[in-house]
Amino acid sequence: MTxxxxxxxxALVVIDVQNGVVADAHDxxxxxxxxxxxxxRARAAGVPVVWVQDAAEGRAHGSEPWQIVPELDPAPxxxxxxxxxxxxxxxxxxxxxxxxxxxxxxxIAGAQTDACVRSTLHGAFTRGYDTVLVSxxxxxxxxxxxxxxxxxxxxxxxxxxxxxxxxxxxxxAVVTAxxxxx
Numbered sequence: 001m002t003x004x005x006x007x008x009x010x011a012l013v014v015i016d017v018q019n020g021v022v023a024d025a026h027d028x029x030x031x032x033x034x035x036x037x038x039x040x041r042a043r044a045a046g047v048p049v050v051w052v053q054d055a056a057e058g059r060a061h062g063s064e065p066w067q068i069v070p071e072l073d074p075a076p077x078x079x080x081x082x083x084x085x086x087x088x089x090x091x092x093x094x095x096x097x098x099x100x101x102x103x104x105x106x107x108i109a110g111a112q113t114d115a116c117v118r119s120t121l122h123g124a125f126t127r128g129y130d131t132v133l134v135s136x137x138x139x140x141x142x143x144x145x146x147x148x149x150x151x152x153x154x155x156x157x158x159x160x161x162x163x164x165x166x167x168x169x170x171x172x173a174v175v176t177a178x179x180x181x182x
Contacts, residue, residue: 003169038177088120132175
């Protein structure tokens with residue numbers, strides 16, 4: 001039900017699962033396993049996978065912190081979008097990548113829940129995309145020493161509020177990795 005005309009397809013957008021981003025992430029190994037499940041399910045369903053990599057804050061292009069974690073294996077033909085801002089659409093070619101594939105529905109997974117995942121969710125939704133958060137395939141680090149809630153509460157809150165988002169002509173949803181692309 002996207003507001004983007006002639007864009008009936010879906011894509012999985014995997015955000016910032018990089019060595020320098022998820023090293024200290026909450027429940028890192030399980031979340032990466034769930035992201036891998038999403039990637040496998042997307043590929044099996046013929047759904048494109050788009051990899052987003054943040055090149056800010058000590059993650060220079062090509063550096064070890066910039067690299068996708070070794071637990072995940074992007075295919076050579078899957079697009080990579082490099083970004084400098086939280087919202088993966090800001091000052092990137094993500095919109096062109098998605099438009100070229102007729103994508104109007106996004107499944108979002110990755111890191112950090114309270115930063116780039118949340119920014120991209122909202123950025124996609126306001127741009128007209130149906131936007132699905134994969135509830136068990138996103139994570140964040142513990143920022144409670146700076147006044148944030150513990151990571152499990154940040155994740156739970158994001159999953160809770162995203163299922164109630166609404167806007168004319170668009171859908172927001174929350175699914176698990178096992179439900180995605182089924």
